[in-house]
Amino acid sequence: MSKLTLTGVGDAAQNVRLDQDGDLTVGAHDVLLQMEAAPINPVDNLFANGWYAVQPTIPGSIGSEGVGRVLTVGPAADQSLTGRRVVILGSYEQGVWADRVVVPARNVVAVPEGIDVLQLSMAVINPVTAYLMLNRYVDLKPGDWIGQTLGNSAVARAVTTLARIAGVRTVSVVRSEKAAEQARAAGADVVLVDGDDLAEQTTKALDGARLRMVLDGAGGATAGRLATVLETGGTVVSYSSATGEPPTLPLGNLVFGELALRGLWVVSWFHNAPRAEIEAVIAELVELVASGQLAVPVDSTFPLHRYAEALARDASPERAGKVLLTFDATQA
Ligand SMILES: NC(=O)c1ccc[n+]([C@@H]2O[C@H](COP(=O)([O-])OP(=O)(O)OC[C@H]3O[C@@H](n4cnc5c(N)ncnc54)[C@H](OP(=O)(O)O)[C@@H]3O)[C@@H](O)[C@H]2O)c1
Missing domain, CATH: 3.90.180.10 (Medium-chain alcohol dehydrogenases, catalytic domain)
Incomplete structure (x- = not known):
């Protein structure tokens, strides 16, 4: 063997x-x-x-x-x-x-x-992670918007597919135009390339709506930019950090927007569900x-x-x- x-x-x-x-x-x-x-x-x-x-x-x-x-x-x-x-x-x-x-x-x-x-x-680690993020924290309804970082990753692809089936719309954030093409091919409703103007880009794309949830695998400032467009009481789920940094949420949004920051590790579900x-x-x-x-x-x-x-x-x-x-x- x-x-x-x-x-x-x-x-x-x-x-x-x-x-x-x-x-x-x-x-x-x-x-x-x-x-x-x-x-x-x-x-x-x-x-x-x-x-x-x-x-x-x-x-x-x-x-x-x-x-x-x-x-x-x-x-x-x-x-x-x-x-x-x-x-x-x-x-x-x-x-x-x-x-x-x-x-x-x-x-x-x-x-x-x-x-x-x-x-x-x-079929297991990434799709189950996507499934849990979409079903555990926020009671998402058809027409709702969620935002996600690592928009071209395998996790994000699974999120996009499962969200689409549920009628939930996705803003997928990536870090290059090449990655943007991949996220669009995966079916995201809106694909944005990260930058200092990400919050403005997202606000414009949502046309008056607010994100209900942000799924973050990047860490650092990106999730914080999306968090400024979250609804009051909205949730950020952190599942990894490609940058190695923890997600940074602007204090004003965190406190006055009464945001929740949750962590997810799929292995806990394997052990406990x-x-x-x-x-x-x-x-x-x-x-x-x-x-x-x-x-x-x-x-x-x-x-x-x-x-x-x-x-x-x-x-x-x-x-x-x-x-x-x-x-x-x-x-x-
Ligand atoms: N918490 C959990 O239970 C759980 C479960 C499943 C997966 N994960 C984690 O989720 C992450 C994604 O997994 P995956 O299989 O979907 O990955 P993947 O398909 O290999 O995609 C990797 C992603 O990371 C991005 N990336 C790589 N280096 C980066 C950097 N320095 N800064 C910003 N972005 C960077 C890539 O963007 P480019 O294409 O632009 O390089 C791509 O979007 C991994 O960290 C994995 O460990 C966690």
């Missing part, structure tokens, strides 16, 4: 090696998977660098999410999983960049056959993947042994879409 091992804390590109490791023990509550596809998610680099909420073991496994087929089911796990294709809840209790991987059965959800495995492998809710939400999202409504552009795919090229491509500014690892069993 081939697997990638994280050998030190730092960027995965410099700290991963390919190992051949024969023995895997399937515990009573586990399943053994033959992996079929796994994206390189930004969380994998956060994890490798020790910047994630789950710390890496060195040497240890790496790889947050993906799709695979169940080969063996532990005696205390659901036997009906045998032979099923499953998506993995990316909680980092397991590293999935391996041909075969042992996963606690509670961290997999069975999915129907006949769906593109590359898209399926990306009732199983029936997890299965229902994943089933809804997987159906949207099957119909092609939830889709992420694929930049490139690499078999596991070409991991170095995959990680280099993932870090390249030329990348347009996600880079994925494939495995012996992959039938894309």
Whole structure:
């Protein structure tokens, strides 16, 4: 069995090696998977660098999410999983960049056959994050407006799709014209390039309406600019910081606008949501993947042994879409 091992804390590109490791023990509550596809998610680099909420073991496994087929089911796990294709809840209790991987059965959800495995492998972390942000904090109604940073990211694409289905309109903020094209192609109602005049641009685009919510993955000043266009009592949800800075909200808007600032970590939901809710939400999202409504552009795919090229491509500014690892069993 081939697997990638994280050998030190730092960027995965410099700290991963390919190992051949024969023995895997399937515990009573586990399943053994033959992996079929796994994206390189930004969380994998956060994890490798020790910047994630789950710390890496060195040497240890790496790889947050993906799709695979169940080969063996532990005696205390659901036997009906045998032979099923499953998506993995990316909680980092397991590293999935391996041909075969042992996963606690509670961290997999069975999915129907006949769906593109590359898209399926990306159906959990980002779409669930988008789903939770749209459903947990503000009772959004058709016609409402929300704003989001990282407007061309995979999370933002999922937000745009789910918002559109709910009749909610999106202002997607990006940092370049190239990214603006990608956000427009993803279906955002309004796409704006960030700058000092972002609040004015947003006000003009909304034509008298106010944002009900801002979803922020960028950190820094961008969410604050959007926050000036929030309704009184509006909510900012912070889910990441591409800039490394916390979101900065103007004090006047925060206090006099009685804004709420919330954080979201999808892994808490994987750990704490009732199983029936997890299965229902994943089933809804997987159906949207099957119909092609939830889709992420694929930049490139690499078999596991070409991991170095995959990680280099993932870090390249030329990348347009996600880079994925494939495995012996992959039938894309
Ligand atoms: N809290 C949670 O539970 C949770 C769940 C899922 C994802 N996340 C986080 O959400 C973020 C997006 O994930 P993704 O998979 O959607 O990413 P992605 O598709 O790879 O997109 C990355 C985005 O980050 C932007 N970006 C990169 N460097 C930046 C910088 N220095 N300043 C501003 N923007 C920058 C990119 O813009 P350009 O195209 O212009 O470079 C792009 O919009 C990641 O940080 C991820 O860890 C958090």
